[in-house]
Amino acid sequence: MTDMPKKLRLAVLASGGGTNLQSMIDRCAEGSMAAEVAVVLSDRPDANALNRAEKAGIPAFCVDYKSYMGLEVTEEVLGNLPISLEELDRSQQILKAPDSLQRLRRLARLILAERGLTDIIDRFRPDYICLAGFMRLVTPYFIGHFNSSGAHRIINIHPALLPSFPGTRGYEDTFIYGCKWGGITIHFVDEGEDTGPIIAQAVYPVFPGDRIEQVRARGLRLEYEMYAQVINWLACNHIELEALPSGRLHVQVSDPQYADILKKWVRLSFAQPNS
Numbered sequence: 367m368t369d370m371p372k373k374l375r376l377a378v379l380a381s382g383g384g385t386n387l388q389s390m391i392d393r394c395a396e397g398s399m400a401a402e403v404a405v406v407l408s409d410r411p412d413a414n415a416l417n418r419a420e421k422a423g424i425p426a427f428c429v430d431y432k433s434y435m436g437l438e439v440t441e442e443v444l445g446n447l448p449i450s451l452e453e454l455d456r457s458q459q460i461l462k463a464p465d466s467l468q469r470l471r472r473l474a475r476l477i478l479a480e481r482g483l484t485d486i487i488d489r490f491r492p493d494y495i496c497l498a499g500f501m502r503l504v505t506p507y508f509i510g511h512f513n514s515s516g517a518h519r520i521i522n523i524h525p526a527l528l529p530s531f532p533g534t535r536g537y538e539d540t541f542i543y544g545c546k547w548g549g550i551t552i553h554f555v556d557e558g559e560d561t562g563p564i565i566a567q568a569v570y571p572v573f574p575g576d577r578i579e580q581v582r583a584r585g586l587r588l589e590y591e592m593y594a595q596v597i598n599w600l601a602c603n604h605i606e607l608e609a610l611p612s613g614r615l616h617v618q619v620s621d622p623q624y625a626d627i628l629k630k631w632v633r634l635s636f637a638q639p640n641s
């Protein structure tokens with residue numbers, strides 16, 4: 367363990383507005399995050415995250431998933447895949463369609479799109495791949511590409527207290543269920559949907575009369591702070607993975623300031639907007 371932060375190179379993947387990305391760009395520029403956003407990628411050409419990256423002078427690319435999802439999966443396409451689909455289907459936990467041909471076709475399309483991503487990402491040699499509002503499932507092909515030799519290099523932020531409310535509607539699901547506390551989770555990505563080893567979690571209150579917009583704004587303020595902290599922990603080698611006898615991987619954070627950081631997140635979760 368060392369406290370000397372190494373500046374990490376990040377590839378950030380985003381599908382939407384990119385406020386998490388913006389927070390990273392700003393914090394890297396002001397020096398409060400020991401990292402550099404080396405490249406930004408999106409699955410949609412209209413993602414504002416791409417504009418934010420370009421404005422900051424960061425290389426930005428779109429791999430348009432829509433065009434891949436409509437692709438006809440011919441024998442030739444199948445023959446050109448970088449991996450055996452059957453093998454991949456055995457290890458994946460995200461596609462549940464009972465029809466195996468349907469599953470394999472969907473997997474093939476996802477892998478082709480992911481190969482578009484990995485080809486670009488590799489050119490920028492990032493230390494970590496940060497999903498920041500990337501609304502696509504990633505397959506074991508993508509995960510295996512970056513996690514060779516036991517490394518865990520893909521991180522996701524999810525706007526709910528996992529394992530509650532996985533998926534793409536974390537704030538809405540928390541709010542509609544009537545939860546009195548919402549949460550944010552940052553985790554390493556594994557083969558399931560939002561099931562990977564948890565690195566950090568924090569909660570925020572949901573007050574009577576709150577609207578979903580207020581809940582989301584409260585949560586997003588935490589997201590920005592937490593993502594920066596997790597990257598700083600990684601940069602300082604404060605994060606270790608421990609395999610439990612059950613097989614589940616647990617993250618141990620060895621920061622002496624850990625309790626103070628959690629208290630800071632609690633205070634932030636109660637702070638008024640703009641304070």
Ligand code: GAR
Nearest residue numbers: 382383384385386499523524525533
């Ligand atoms: C964030 O709330 C992030 O946690 C969520 O998307 C939003 C992106 O906002 N991610 C997921 O729901 C992943 N399943 P942003 O584009 O403004 O950063």
